[in-house]
Amino acid sequence: MLFLAATNYAAGLLHPLKAVPHSQIPALQLSESALKYKFDQLKNRPEPPSVMLLGSSLPMCAFYYSEGEQLSKAIVSETEKHGLNLIQSYPEANYFRSQIQRKFGKELDVFNFTTAACMPSDARLLLSRIADSKKQPSLLIYGVGLRDFVDNINPPPGETPAFKALCDARYLVNNVDIVPKPEARTALALSSLSEVYRLRDQFHLMIESWLCRDFRRQTNMERAFSAIAMERAAKAKITPVAAAPQAAAAIQNGADLRPKAKTSRSVVAVEAAEPNTPSSNLAVLDYPTRYNPPNYNKLQQEMCELTKIIELCKQSDINLVLVNMPVSDGNKTLSTPGLREKYLSDLKSICSKSAVPLVDFETVKIFDEKDFLDTVHLSGYGAKKMIEELLTQIQQRRLASMSHNNVQ
DSSP: OHHHHHHHHHHHHOOGGGGSOGGGSOHHHHHHHHHHHHHHHHHTSSSOOSEEEEESHHHHHHHHHTOGGGOOHHHHHHHHHTTOOHHHHOOOOHHHHHHHHHHHSOOOOEEEOOOTTOOHHHHHHHHHHHHHTTOOOSEEEEEEOTHHHHOSSSOOTTSSHHHHHHOOHHHHHHTGGGOOOHHHHHHHHHHHHOHHHHTHHHHHHHHHHHHHHHTTOOOHHHHHHHHHHHHHHHHTTOOHHHHGGGHHHHHHTTOOOSOOOOOSOOOOOSSSSSOOOTTTTHHHHTHHHHHOSOOHHHHHHHHHHHHHHHHHHHHTTOEEEEEEOOOOHHHHTTSOHHHHHHHHHHHHHHHHHHTOOEEEOSSSSOOOGGGBSSSSSBOHHHHHHHHHHHHHHHHHTTOOOOOTTOOO
16 A cells, blocks of 8 residues: 555656657647646645636637736746646636736636536536535636537547546546446546556656657657648648648647748747638538537537536535637538537526526627637637626626625
8 A cells, every 4th residue: 555655656746748749749648637737736726716717628728818928937837847738737817817807906816727628527527626625716617618518529528638637536436427438437446546557648658759769760649640741731732841840740739731821910829830710720620520410419418517517516605607608600600500509508598597697609799700710719819808708797797796715
């Protein structure tokens, strides 16, 4: 038992991904390590935050790209030190906090706990661990979108970054029915006992990177990305020699290899290469596959998870504001009208029955194509527009009474 505790402690001090270039790290592992980092940051805070942000990459990108000059240099340095993806690991929301102070005259502590590809089943796990750590906020702003409820590409519960990073034995026992695959249950059980086992994929990746570097061989991921890059370069009639050097990093991070027109608009680009226009990035994001064929069973399951999140918030004395994040008109055409209508109908019905305030940005006409980096993720300009409208709605509709360390 002492040996197990010692190895777990030693493994927790190591950061295997620090030794691996980001171009060689699968997206899900980037999310997993970022989520663990955020949770550790939250636990180490002396007091719970007044406001917490939760949700997928939709709110994550919005609050990150709104930072601008207020981006924390200390966090940038810290994430580089641990080999983490900055945008996914960023736990602050300084611009949002400054706008709360401007609008309400109060300086509140805001923690950004958003995570890429977060489904409601993931969000419930995160919120449960937050409540267990006694760091639950007074106000939770949870941003959602259709993708969060129906994604055909995302791994099932039990295999997502959230479960791999934070599912402990108690949560697994109490919610074993949500993890459909027996092998996933076994892996989660072992991960809850052994930090070495939980980090096994990261250690494997680190060793593979070392060996490939020493023997001058490409990793499996680099070979795959290089092949895809050459294929895309040929289709776009780009000289392969010019396209190949940046292929692995660019494609993994969602970049389109086609030439882009020069633009005067400057956008911070950390997670992705220079943002593309909404029309050019449709295929890269693969939203047609995420939405189709329509998965109504998954929609129903994740709506049930949303109901449980609402119940957990009430039990933990957390005031919840649900935000249906904006998406571009182009993205809306990628899903069937029936699926999107069902999503909106269920979302409004659950909020109405539970008396949870809903701020719906999808059905209002205040955003246009230039507000998005691609088809769903807001640019810095679009994010600031959303934040202004969100705080205005909270103020006008009295969705929450902002007061220092006591948001009601």
